Amino acid sequence: MSLNVDAWTKPDQGALFIVTGASGTGKTTLVKRALSTIPNIQFSVSATTRKIREGEIDGRDYHFLDIPEFERRKDAGELLEWAQVYKNFYGTLKAPVIEALNAGESILLEIDQQGAAQVKAQMPQAISIFILPPTMASLESRLRGRNTDSDEIIARRLKEAQDQIDHCGSFDYLVINDDLESASDQFMSILVAELLKSNRRNSWVQQFVPNKE
Ligand code: ADP
Ligand code: 5GP
Helix, strand or coil: CCCCCCHHHCCCCCCEEEEECCCCCCHHHHHHHHHHHCCCEEECCEEECCCCCCCCCECCCEEECCHHHHHHHHHCCCEEEEEEECCEEEEEEHHHHHHHHHCCCEEEEECCHHHHHHHHHHCCCCEEEEEECCCHHHHHHHHHHHCCCCHHHHHHHHHHHHHHHCCHHHCCEEEECCCHHHHHHHHHHHHHHHHCCHHHCHHHHHHHCCCCC
């Protein structure tokens, strides 16, 4: 499938997408492809206290903060949601999300299930998508293939993976990332369909439906 997407997918009201899945299921891979194909969706750069990985850039992949600075922002109410994953803290800065949505930009959050539940409770209109691996064995080999984590961390991530997956039934959409091309088409189809919903399209309704007063 070749998905051609043009600027007509920009809605009047921006959509808030939540993408969740166990570490190593391919969230970042799917998100990067979608953002390079679909215009007017911004990736929300999270704050984290975890160590920067090779290839990551501060401010692009995450805002890398120390624990006191993360706690200061949390206590000041600057976070839309936050969670502790493994030994690290992660959180979404509230202000850029609200500003972008109000400007008609859509936002994509790549967050864990604890954060997803907090966002859904505050903003029920958010669209949640859970990415599943085809099997737990394939998840392990992808984590090893990424070559960024020690054996100890991989073992812990696999244990935590099941805790994330346990919550997949409460998400709006499920995508199995087996064949990357298929999963990517399915993932982008969800985003595009949501952007085209009539309740985000008041300007089209007004343009095409004559006022009968
Ligand atoms: P996450 O963001 O969920 O932690 P990544 O996107 O970093 O996962 O993917 C983990 C690893 O799996 C990466 O090396 C990536 O290239 C690989 N990967 C992603 N999707 C697939 C797929 N469908 N088939 C095989 N490998 C994949
Ligand atoms: P990683 O360290 O592999 O980049 O991410 C580990 C986990 O933290 C992933 O499940 C990811 O979705 C989650 N995560 C990343 N940013 C946030 C965030 O801002 N909030 C929450 N709740 N989880 C996050």
